[in-house]
Amino acid sequence: xxxxxxxxxxxxxxxxxxxxxxxxxxxxxxxxxxxxxxxxxxxxxxxxxxxxxxxxxxxxxxxxxxxxxxxxxxxxxxxxxxxxxxxxxxxxxxxxxxxxxxxxxxxxxxxxxxxxxxxxxxxxxxxxxxxxxxxxxxxxxxxxxxxxxxxxxxxxxxxxxxxxxxxxxxxxxxxxxxxxxxxxxxxxxxxxxxxxxxxxxxxxxxxxxxxxxxxxxxxxxxxxxxxxxxxxxxxxxxxxxxxxxxxxxxxxxxxxxxxxxxxxxxxxxxxxxxxxxxxxxxxxxxxxxxxxxxxxxxxxxxxxxxxxxxxxxxxxxxxxxxxxxxxxxxxxxxxxxxxxxxxxxxxxxxxxxxxxxxxxxxxxxxxxxxxxxxxxxxxxxxx
Amino acid sequence: xxxxxxxxxxxxxxxxxxxxxxxxxxxxxxxxxxxxxxxxxxxxxxxxxxxxxxxxxxxxxxxxxxxxxxxxxxxxxxxxxxxxxxxxxxxxxxxxxxxxxxxxxxxxxxxxxxxxxxxxxxxxxxxxxxxxxxxxxxxxxxxxxxxxxxxxxxxxxxxxxxxxxxxxxxxxxxxxxxxxxxxxxxxxxxxxxxxxxxxxxxxxxxxxxxxxxxxxxxxxxxxxxxxxxxxxxxxxxxxxxxxxxxxxxxxxxxxxxxxxxxxxxxxxxxxxxxxxxxxxxxxxxxxxxxxxxxxxxxxxxxxxxxxxxxxxxxxxxxxxxxxxxxxxxxxxxxxxxxxxxxxxxxxxxxxxxxxxxxxxxxxxxxxxxxxxxxxxxxxxxxxxxxxxxxxxxxxxxxxxxxxxxxxxxxxxxxxxxxxxxx
Numbered sequence: 001x002x003x004x005x006x007x008x009x010x011x012x013x014x015x016x017x018x019x020x021x022x023x024x025x026x027x028x029x030x031x032x033x034x035x036x037x038x039x040x041x042x043x044x045x046x047x048x049x050x051x052x053x054x055x056x057x058x059x060x061x062x063x064x065x066x067x068x069x070x071x072x073x074x075x076x077x078x079x080x081x082x083x084x085x086x087x088x089x090x091x092x093x094x095x096x097x098x099x100x101x102x103x104x105x106x107x108x109x110x111x112x113x114x115x116x117x118x119x120x121x122x123x124x125x126x127x128x129x130x131x132x133x134x135x136x137x138x139x140x141x142x143x144x145x146x147x148x149x150x151x152x153x154x155x156x157x158x159x160x161x162x163x164x165x166x167x168x169x170x171x172x173x174x175x176x177x178x179x180x181x182x183x184x185x186x187x188x189x190x191x192x193x194x195x196x197x198x199x200x201x202x203x204x205x206x207x208x209x210x211x212x213x214x215x216x217x218x219x220x221x222x223x224x225x226x227x228x229x230x231x232x233x234x235x236x237x238x239x240x241x242x243x244x245x246x247x248x249x250x251x252x253x254x255x256x257x258x259x260x261x262x263x264x265x266x267x268x269x270x271x272x273x274x275x276x277x278x279x280x281x282x283x284x285x286x287x288x289x290x291x292x293x294x295x296x297x298x299x300x301x302x303x304x305x306x307x308x309x310x311x312x313x314x315x316x317x318x319x320x321x322x323x324x325x326x327x328x329x330x331x332x333x334x335x336x337x338x339x340x341x342x343x344x345x346x347x348x349x350x351x352x353x354x355x356x357x358x359x360x361x362x363x364x365x366x367x368x369x370x371x372x373x374x375x376x377x378x379x380x381x382x383x
Numbered sequence: 384x385x386x387x388x389x390x391x392x393x394x395x396x397x398x399x400x401x402x403x404x405x406x407x408x409x410x411x412x413x414x415x416x417x418x419x420x421x422x423x424x425x426x427x428x429x430x431x432x433x434x435x436x437x438x439x440x441x442x443x444x445x446x447x448x449x450x451x452x453x454x455x456x457x458x459x460x461x462x463x464x465x466x467x468x469x470x471x472x473x474x475x476x477x478x479x480x481x482x483x484x485x486x487x488x489x490x491x492x493x494x495x496x497x498x499x500x501x502x503x504x505x506x507x508x509x510x511x512x513x514x515x516x517x518x519x520x521x522x523x524x525x526x527x528x529x530x531x532x533x534x535x536x537x538x539x540x541x542x543x544x545x546x547x548x549x550x551x552x553x554x555x556x557x558x559x560x561x562x563x564x565x566x567x568x569x570x571x572x573x574x575x576x577x578x579x580x581x582x583x584x585x586x587x588x589x590x591x592x593x594x595x596x597x598x599x600x601x602x603x604x605x606x607x608x609x610x611x612x613x614x615x616x617x618x619x620x621x622x623x624x625x626x627x628x629x630x631x632x633x634x635x636x637x638x639x640x641x642x643x644x645x646x647x648x649x650x651x652x653x654x655x656x657x658x659x660x661x662x663x664x665x666x667x668x669x670x671x672x673x674x675x676x677x678x679x680x681x682x683x684x685x686x687x688x689x690x691x692x693x694x695x696x697x698x699x700x701x702x703x704x705x706x707x708x709x710x711x712x713x714x715x716x717x718x719x720x721x722x723x724x725x726x727x728x729x730x731x732x733x734x735x736x737x738x739x740x741x742x743x744x745x746x747x748x749x750x751x752x753x754x755x756x757x758x759x760x761x762x763x764x765x766x767x768x769x770x771x772x773x774x775x776x777x778x779x780x781x782x783x784x785x786x787x788x789x790x791x792x793x794x795x796x797x798x799x800x801x802x803x804x805x
Contacts, residue, residue, distance in 0.1 A: 012631075014635055018635055032662075103474060103475060105464075105474075105478050116784070118787075119742075119784045119787035119791060120780045121745045121787075122742070123746055131772040132773035321646070321647035321648075325649060327649060335649055343657060353650065353653055353658045360650060361646055
């Protein structure tokens with residue numbers, strides 16, 4: 001009896017406390033909203049947004065609804081995160097491996113890179129790139145081409161855009177090639193298990209993924225044109241580039257800062273992963289007659305990835321959350337567009353901040369759930 | 384026979400070493416003269432070749448130098464450390480040349496061509512950095528809009544708080560058992576009172592200073608300090624809650640932790656500035672700075688809780704069992720057995736959390752509090768001082784870098800220390 005009370009009483013008190021806090025907030029919110037003449041509801045989502053966005057992936061103008069503005073802004077957030085994740089992975093893996101190099105200079109440069117970029121607040125890095133470094137770039141009329149066709153200017157980075165004809169044929173060829181490769185891999189594994197023979201899977205895959213899309217150009221009627229950015233004079237002293245794709249400086253500054261900052265953490269994950277594998281593993285694999293490539297592929301990597309992937313995913317998640325700093329340099333991401341402009345216009349603080357937080361929360365929880373599933377899958381099954 | 388072969392070999396080796404070092408020195412000299420004195424030895428070579436000239440020379444030099452054993456200490460360590468394979472040699476040269484190329488412009492921008500004299504923008508005539516800007520704005524970057532003649536109050540408050548932090552070292556042996564009590568309960572309260580009464584004033588004959596006037600680096604410290612001392616106890620409760628075997632408490636703790644860990648700090652700050660006032664009773668005014676501190680504390684407590692949970696999980700089960708077998712209840716067990724050990728384990732983790740907190744604090748700029756990033760933005764748009772964004776951000780970056788680097792080294796040392804003690 002006594003024990004039961006001991007178990008139930010604290011729980012009851014906690015629940016009461018939580019209910020009380022929530023109730024207190026809800027009642028206050030109701031009173032406050034009544035006084036200000038605001039009503040709670042999500043009806044505003046279908047209203048006309050009537051603000052513009054500097055940079056969008058999908059078609060958007062002021063006549064679209066708040067809901068569409070939300071979708072477009074979310075896509076901008078995801079674009080930054082996606083680009084940041086790609087670059088921070090590339091950089092992070094290189095730096096992480098470089099930190100383990102036997103070369104004194106390389107090891108130390110990599111170590112200083114990590115110490116340098118990780119100890120400066122991300123917001124300051126973003127500001128530095130946006131307000132200081134990218135402002136030092138030339139005006140469009142003075143820009144020198146990079147790689148002959150792209151232009152880095154103070155107004156952004158201009159690259160040629162691709163104009164496809166029959167893109168769907170090309171895409172289906174690409175998908176067909178990928179599916180074929182997956183089947184060949186499964187088949188090769190079966191053959192190896194049954195007969196011990198090894199198929200040159202890598203070469204077959206490379207051949208497939210180049211030949212099939214190439215065939216689509218020759219036979220399927222796919223064509224690819226490039227639209228080059230061209231300098232155009234607007235007024236006496238005002239020039240812009242037209243055509244091609246323009247990446248705004250906000251995006252560049254954000255991706256640069258995010259990937260440089262996060263790559264230091266990814267590098268540490270990679271280093272820890274590779275260091276976490278004992279030398280004995282390598283030697284044991286060599287002594288059973290595996291080739292260096294096989295050792296890397298079959299022994300080192302599977303074990304290293306088990307250590308590397310979970311913390312790295314965490315860093316990707318951090319990058320996605322940090323991409324909300326975009327609001328500070330006016331890149332139209334979810335926070336700036338939705339929790340900023342839309343909130344100012346509608347005054348629906350609770351709904352809008354709530355939606356924004358829930359969006360990030362669901363991204364985080366989805367990735368966390370994926371991670372848990374992955375961890376369970378790769379767990380070392382001990383008896 | 385054997386002897387003569389050795390001699391021939393060593394003669395060959397000697398020539399190789401001579402050729403190799405000559406080529407290597409020539410290549411480094413070329414880059415050095417080129418970047419420091421703008422003298423181009425290889426300028427007579429056609430176009431692209433002159434860029435790659437030192438690289439090729441150095442590469443040849445290093446490959447000549449590469450021998451298994453030469454007997455010269457310097458050469459052997461060179462070969463062992465930076466010249467093991469062709470690829471390594473290439474990377475070595477690449478990094479050396481990159482440093483040699485980048486150093487002179489950076490040096491001349493930051494030091495040689497820079498200005499620091501004078502009090503106006505006109506004093507900056509050189510092509511380098513204008514440190515006059517930093518000099519003139521220094522007090523603003525440090526103290527925000529806090530009245531100039533009252534800066535001693537901020538300084539003395541910080542000195543007092545830091546000084547009180549070290550008091551624990553001088554505790555007598557018989558007082559040592561109250562150390563935890565002092566740091567977890569008494570110190571935060573005293574620190575809070577000191578900062579509140581000394582910096583905002585309003586009592587003891589000190590002039591009241593609005594929190595709107597607080598700013599600069601000192602605000603960064605105030606916010607991160609308060610958040611740390613408040614988030615620690617909250618995190619401890621949450622960590623215990625998450626490990627509790629009472630389902631309601633566990634789920635509430637898990638929900639709390641996962642919620643705050645899943646949202647970006649910037650949305651939390653938006654929440655504190657626009658949503659939070661809606662949840663408070665009418666006519667109940669809460670200062671913006673207080674709201675921001677509460678929001679960051681709630682946010683950071685979730686991270687703190689996870690760190691402390693790590694410490695709790697790292698303790699062997701035997702500790703719990705032993706405490707229980709002595710007849711200790713839940714609270715007795717945790718206060719006297721579990722937490723003292725677990726908290727010692729998590730000190731490095733807490734230091735890392737604090738580091739992250741300090742790095743996150745500039746974000747309060749987004750909701751209009753003028754800490755150092757805010758002051759920089761203000762100074763940058765001042766019509767008298769346009770065009771010095773670079774200097775401002777580099778200055779702030781250097782300050783933050785020094786603070787964060789020192790803290791990360793300190794937490795690393797702690798980690799090493801506790802690793803060996805266990």
